[in-house]
């Protein structure tokens with residue numbers, strides 16, 4: 112069984128992990144330059160040294176027993192660690208947030224830098240169109256990308272699935288990344304939500320981080336939506352100003368780096384739906400948007416879809432003479 116999975120974030124890779132265990136051959140396509148998805152880490156050379164920013168997910172929880180077991184394996188492998196400052200059940204990738212994604216991707220055939228523009232089906236199976244290339248045939252196609260991007264690809268094949276995807280909406284998130292030549296005089300390592308800042312954290316204070324004083328400053332969904340089309344260069348200073356309001360002296364040390372990243376589809380509202388699967392077309396969809404805006408729920412969504420696909424495969428095999 113040959114599978115194509117579009118999207119190599121937590122959901123797509125969890126789906127791949129489970130299906131490879133079932134003897135399937137899986138190819139993943141991801142438009143990103145490297146592993147991470149919304150668990151990405153950005154490294155920047157600054158006059159103060161190499162700064163590292165987890166600019167997507169900040170930490171993750173592990174409450175589901177199966178996900179807890181997976182996280183325990185990652186902890187044994189030294190790629191995640193608890194971050195008690197963020198809560199008693201908070202975990203981060205080490206030495207950077209994308210570590211578990213990097214490790215999962217290394218176990219599969221992942222084609223990075225492939226922006227999939229469409230999937231087509233003919234008598235031989237599914238074909239994946241990216242850039243000026245068409246690859247296939249695959250027996251099964253899975254979309255593990257945000258709902259807003261999935262709906263367009265689904266619309267040509269399964270209107271019900273496409274409709275479900277259009278009901279799941281996400282909030283954007285402007286994220287500023289600031290490195291400094293000295294420590295910022297804010298006592299806690301992360302800040303609670305306020306009118307502008309939804310979350311801010313001293314990135315270099317997370318477990319096993321090194322490098323200069325570095326802050327990730329994430330705006331609230333509403334603030335981000337109001338400024339969605341502004342330039343990153345205009346947004347970054349506004350978020351820096353919001354951080355300054357929290358400093359004891361009302362001042363910030365000299366900057367070594369400042370930039371901003373616009374997450375258009377950051378935090379899905381989630382529709383608590385479970386994975387989508389059309390057994391007639393052998394077309395599936397998974398991702399956090401089907402359960403809720405958390406790393407753990409993305410993993411569960413991918414895994415649940417894989418279990419459904421595997422069950423279908425077993426049933427089809429049992430029917431063969």
Ligand SMILES: Cc1cc2nc3c(=O)[nH]c(=O)nc-3n(C[C@H](O)[C@H](O)[C@H](O)COP(=O)(O)OP(=O)(O)OC[C@H]3O[C@@H](n4cnc5c(N)ncnc54)[C@H](O)[C@@H]3O)c2cc1C
Nearest residue numbers: 118120121122141142148149168169227377399405406409
């Ligand atoms: C700013 C921010 C803060 C967050 N904070 C937290 C947090 O603290 N805790 C928590 O648990 N969760 C948090 N989340 C949510 C968490 O990151 C997501 O729920 C989870 O990572 C989603 O995984 P996914 O696999 O569903 O999607 P993604 O990680 O988005 O993976 C989808 C992949 O598909 C690729 N892709 C998209 N379109 C295409 C295409 N057409 N062709 C090819 N590839 C494509 C993308 O490059 C991406 O790698 C946060 C997210 C953001 C953005």
